[in-house]
Amino acid sequence: MVRVMVRVMLLVLSFSVLPATASTFAPRASADKQAVALQTPEARVTGVVKDASGASVSGVVIEAIVAGRSIAGTTTAADGRFVLPVPSGVPFDLKASSPGFSDQVVSIPGQRGSLTRDLTLAVGGVADALIVTASRGLESRATLTQSVSVATRADLDALGSASLAEVLRYVPGVNIEANGREGQIASMFSRGGESDYNLVLIDGVRVNQSGGAFDFSRIDAAEIERVEVVRGAQSSLWGSDAMGAVVQIFTNGAGPTDRPQVSGSAEGGSFNTFRGDARVNGGAKQAVDYQAGVARRSTDGAFKDLLTEADAFQQTTYDAGLGATMGNRASVRGGVRYSGGSGRSVGQIAFGARDTGGVYRTRDLSGHADLTHAFGDGFVGTASLNYFNYQSASNDTIGDPAFGTYAILEGTPNALYPNGTRLVRLIGVDEFNALVAGGAMPAPGQFLASRQSSDFPFTSATELRRPAFRYQGDYAWGGGQRLSAGYEWERETNPLAAGFSLVNHAAFIQQQFNLGDRFFATAGGRVDSKEGYDTFFSPKLSAGGYLVPLRHGALSSVKVFGNLGKGIKSPTFAERFGGSFADPSPDLRVEHARTGDLGVETTLGDQRVRAQVTYFNNTYADQIAFRSGSVGDGIPEFINIDGSKAAGVEFELGLQRPIGGFTAVVTYAHIDHQVVTNLSTNQQFQPGQPLLRRPKNSGAVRASYVIGRASVYANVRVVGDRHDNSFLSLRTVPNAARPTAITTDITVNPGYAVTGVGFDVRAHDTLTLFVKSDNVGDTEYQGALGYPGLPRSFVAGARFNVGRR
Numbered sequence: 001m002v003r004v005m006v007r008v009m010l011l012v013l014s015f016s017v018l019p020a021t022a023s024t025f026a027p028r029a030s031a032d033k034q035a036v037a038l039q040t041p042e043a044r045v046t047g048v049v050k051d052a053s054g055a056s057v058s059g060v061v062i063e064a065i066v067a068g069r070s071i072a073g074t075t076t077a078a079d080g081r082f083v084l085p086v087p088s089g090v091p092f093d094l095k096a097s098s099p100g101f102s103d104q105v106v107s108i109p110g111q112r113g114s115l116t117r118d119l120t121l122a123v124g125g126v127a128d129a130l131i132v133t134a135s136r137g138l139e140s141r142a143t144l145t146q147s148v149s150v151a152t153r154a155d156l157d158a159l160g161s162a163s164l165a166e167v168l169r170y171v172p173g174v175n176i177e178a179n180g181r182e183g184q185i186a187s188m189f190s191r192g193g194e195s196d197y198n199l200v201l202i203d204g205v206r207v208n209q210s211g212g213a214f215d216f217s218r219i220d221a222a223e224i225e226r227v228e229v230v231r232g233a234q235s236s237l238w239g240s241d242a243m244g245a246v247v248q249i250f251t252n253g254a255g256p257t258d259r260p261q262v263s264g265s266a267e268g269g270s271f272n273t274f275r276g277d278a279r280v281n282g283g284a285k286q287a288v289d290y291q292a293g294v295a296r297r298s299t300d301g302a303f304k305d306l307l308t309e310a311d312a313f314q315q316t317t318y319d320a321g322l323g324a325t326m327g328n329r330a331s332v333r334g335g336v337r338y339s340g341g342s343g344r345s346v347g348q349i350a351f352g353a354r355d356t357g358g359v360y361r362t363r364d365l366s367g368h369a370d371l372t373h374a375f376g377d378g379f380v381g382t383a384s385l386n387y388f389n390y391q392s393a394s395n396d397t398i399g400d401p402a403f404g405t406y407a408i409l410e411g412t413p414n415a416l417y418p419n420g421t422r423l424v425r426l427i428g429v430d431e432f433n434a435l436v437a438g439g440a441m442p443a444p445g446q447f448l449a450s451r452q453s454s455d456f457p458f459t460s461a462t463e464l465r466r467p468a469f470r471y472q473g474d475y476a477w478g479g480g481q482r483l484s485a486g487y488e489w490e491r492e493t494n495p496l497a498a499g500f501s502l503v504n505h506a507a508f509i510q511q512q513f514n515l516g517d518r519f520f521a522t523a524g525g526r527v528d529s530k531e532g533y534d535t536f537f538s539p540k541l542s543a544g545g546y547l548v549p550l551r552h553g554a555l556s557s558v559k560v561f562g563n564l565g566k567g568i569k570s571p572t573f574a575e576r577f578g579g580s581f582a583d584p585s586p587d588l589r590v591e592h593a594r595t596g597d598l599g600v601e602t603t604l605g606d607q608r609v610r611a612q613v614t615y616f617n618n619t620y621a622d623q624i625a626f627r628s629g630s631v632g633d634g635i636p637e638f639i640n641i642d643g644s645k646a647a648g649v650e651f652e653l654g655l656q657r658p659i660g661g662f663t664a665v666v667t668y669a670h671i672d673h674q675v676v677t678n679l680s681t682n683q684q685f686q687p688g689q690p691l692l693r694r695p696k697n698s699g700a701v702r703a704s705y706v707i708g709r710a711s712v713y714a715n716v717r718v719v720g721d722r723h724d725n726s727f728l729s730l731r732t733v734p735n736a737a738r739p740t741a742i743t744t745d746i747t748v749n750p751g752y753a754v755t756g757v758g759f760d761v762r763a764h765d766t767l768t769l770f771v772k773s774d775n776v777g778d779t780e781y782q783g784a785l786g787y788p789g790l791p792r793s794f795v796a797g798a799r800f801n802v803g804r805r
Helices: 003-016 151-159 166-169 429-437 573-577
Strands: 041-052 060-066 071-076 083-087 092-097 106-107 114-117 118-119 147-151 173-177 187-189 196-202 223-229 245-251 261-269 273-284 288-299 313-326 332-344 359-376 379-396 403-410 422-427 444-455 457-477 481-495 501-515 519-530 533-547 555-569 591-604 609-627 639-655 662-675 697-707 710-719 731-734 753-763 765-773 782-784 793-802
Touching: 041 501, 071 083, 092 118, 106 118, 106 187, 106 457, 147 519, 151 166, 151 501, 151 697, 151 753, 166 173, 166 187, 166 223, 173 782, 187 245, 187 457, 403 429, 403 731, 422 429, 429 444, 697 782, 765 782
Parallel strands: 041 114, 041 118, 196 245
Antiparallel strands: 041 083, 060 071, 060 092, 092 106, 147 223, 173 187, 223 245, 261 273, 261 793, 273 288, 288 313, 313 332, 332 359, 359 379, 379 457, 403 422, 403 444, 444 731, 457 481, 481 501, 501 519, 519 533, 533 555, 555 591, 591 609, 609 639, 639 662, 662 697, 697 710, 710 753, 753 765, 765 793
16 A cells, blocks of 8 residues: 555655645644744844734744745744745735634735735634635634534543544534444544545545544544534535535644654553554655554453453554655645554344454555645635545344344334334343233333344445545635635445445535635535536535624624535435345435524633624425335335425534633534434324434533643533434334224333543653542433443543653
């Protein structure tokens, strides 16, 4: 693979005669960056950096970003003034960063003399670095008009996260549900959308499976330096699958001026769990940066006492990257990531499954090579080659004996949620038979049901290959205005099935407006031409600004914003081409989304407290549903139905600056969602039915207290009742109230609350020791019906960081 990536890098370098465009990645630069001088400084930028009260801020790191790389830097003096040399006639981004403040960036056309540009910094936390996913370019959080959440390495450490799924649980309006313990499939539902409506990027490479599906447990938290989540339809920039959200993961890296660093962690605890990682990164000769790392996690699972075989899981991930600055106008970057995991498949433990012999394996490989180049006074561009390969295999070598599920139920079978069937409790076969003999009515309103489940050996394999090319150009003009345009080509194939392929050509354009650093707007659109389908246009409009600008006082700012957009999602290969259990459906249409939101963000007490409330309204059309073979040739098929809708409110309240070492963030989301189709395809897709596994109410609280070298963390996640499905096809036992036996499923999944705590102590400047516990109250709950959540767990470990200062 290394040989392949080297060839790819050389190929990209051969494009250097072309004007390339601005990098979509945040520049790698340490907060304590030393001043960097250009070899031939010909122009300069001077200015003063102040806070919202008008006071000068000293020690602010000021950088010039050219072709996606930091090429010059300095820090502000005691009076907040700075002088920064920049190359003559080369467009650049002027970036300012300082602990306790949000990063700020301004796009500036090439200069051939001196330029004065003062900056005002807003208060912020460690997560308020520059955002790149919202507009495919560097953007300050203060200027954002989209719904964006960010988690940094410090957030992940405080949460004790094992995977990306555990990080995303704390994003307002996002729900993550998993089929059991660490390593099992974890799905994300954003603002009521389906689990395959989220585009996922790792360092700019799209890593979704065919049709948008993605397992959020597959990304080890140790790989992540930073995560950005943009909610709402983003297909105008990112294309298919970006109907509900875009999640971009940035792996660990460095800047060309950074000193070498060796870092890592190791921890172990409950369920024979081990997690560890080690990596090295740094820069050389102020022109080259590098990084390489390995991460490993394994567990025997939490239900060893119930199972014949341990519910084991293990995963190892390798990643590496290399970047170089070529003069003052160009840079190149490449990276590769490989991950392999395996585990047991034990079924719905809560409903009696004890499957043996079931194993699954996943392998995914992604790589990218990017060439960024500045051209003229205002144009910067990036040419990118990406590649993604995903393989999975599941097999069951043992046909276990049939087992029975016996239950006492209540509610109305097959009624709309929340009036449908609810589990009272599971019982044994002896109690079941005794209750049947006594009239099959355990209590008023209750009834009995059972199911005999069989297990059989099988083998299943899937593979996806996706090469892609992207070119994006950005032109800076006026006072911070930016015009972006680009082209993308992508080809998806399944090597295991001849004819399973999809090619897409796309072009997009976007204009960002900045009026006096107070009001902002973005308008854009994208055209996708999909092989075998049609041509689709996805527009987007985003606008907002400060009704009360950043200032000193009790009410220190008020910002309003709103977004409108459309999104698309292609069918999966299986939905379009069919397979072992479904007919081909060549006439399937691409799914569509229309989303909008309106929000207000305010800061209080000299920006110490930040509060945000956002209302959203989404509609989804031409959704693809599975219909059993009751018509036609009797073989199941996939069809388009009218769709569904979702609307709700997200709330976030955070203490940005500590009070006596204490900080906290509270989030809450209320989401109403329902199927709007006139065609009922199954018990889940009935008109008026809420959508599967998406609670109406959810929220979280995160808090930390720092004193000296010690830190204490606590978090609480609350998930309300939700519509779900046991997929058991239970058969009811007739009784006096219900004299006819019918087939039904459990469709109500009760809510739950889970608490986690942690304690860190910096034993040395290079070593931090920690202990943490999840589900402290040992709450019993099911993430998805039949799959119990993890009970109380403890781990202890250490993080080390040697080198960079």
